[in-house]
Amino acid sequence: MSTNTPSQMMANATHEGARAADASGIRFTSWLARWRYALIAIVALLQAAALLQMIVSRENLIASGRQIDLKVVPVDPRDLFRGDYVTLSYGISRLPQALVSEQLARGDRIYVRLVRKDGNWEPAAAARQRGKPDTPEEITIAGRVTYAPRQVTSTGGTITVDYGIEKFFVPEGTGRELEKEVNARDVTAHIAIASDGTAAIRGITAAGHRYDVEPLF
Structure with missing residues (x-):
């Protein structure tokens, strides 16, 4: 064994x-x-x-969403059309640093307070936190910082913001006509804003002609 x-x-x-x-x-x-x-x-x-x-x-x-109208500011015509969409820029895309009392960095979520003056919506304040409730003459729009100076200064600095409304997809069959009208520099964007500040384009009016976003369903 x-x-x-x-x-x-x-x-x-x-x-x-x-x-x-x-x-x-x-x-x-x-x-x-x-x-x-x-x-x-x-x-x-x-x-x-x-x-x-x-x-x-x-x-x-x-x-x-609540609708407001924003005037589109001129951009380089070579940057306008990118295939099936139009590139848009607004007065609120570039904010004076004096509107912000805190240091911001690229990628930060920002809430911009808009005030209606003479029929136009202008930025009055901006911060990381949402401020007071909206009123008929004031509304808050949310965006992302794409550029911010490294130091907070009272004058001179500029902050750039992306609100998710910088592209308008061209309705089928309207590209050539819309390109001419947008190049005429008379463009207004119709923006829908949710209660949390999220924004979306409902349509644009170019040279008196309105183009609405086509519903997906």
Whole structure:
């Protein structure tokens, strides 16, 4: 009758453990192979659901948000048309640093208080936190800082902001006509703003002709 030495017993245990680990790995790989298509489908559905939620939110904003009109400021004509959309810039795209009492950095979310003066909406204040509630003559629009000076100064500095309303996708079949009218420099953008400050373009009026965003559904 043979008796295993302690070293042999340890070797056997190690061997058995390795075989068990290999078997476990094979089972996991087999399970993954069987379910990979289901996992891919689940991920695709989650992505589609997130995209649909974004689209529905945008459509609701355009339909029910408070509308204000912003004058589009001239830009380089070579930058106007980029395939199927028009590039737009506004007076509120560039803010005097004096409107902000805190240090900002690129990527910061910013809330800009607009006040109606002589029919136009002009920036009156800006901060990282949303201020007082809106009134018929005041409204807050939210954006992202794209440039900010490194130091806060009382004069001279300029902050640039992107509000998500800088692109207007051209309705099908109107590109050439719209390009001529936009180049005439008489353009007003019709903006919808939600209660949290999120903004979207409802349409633009160029040389007296209005072009509305086409609903997706």
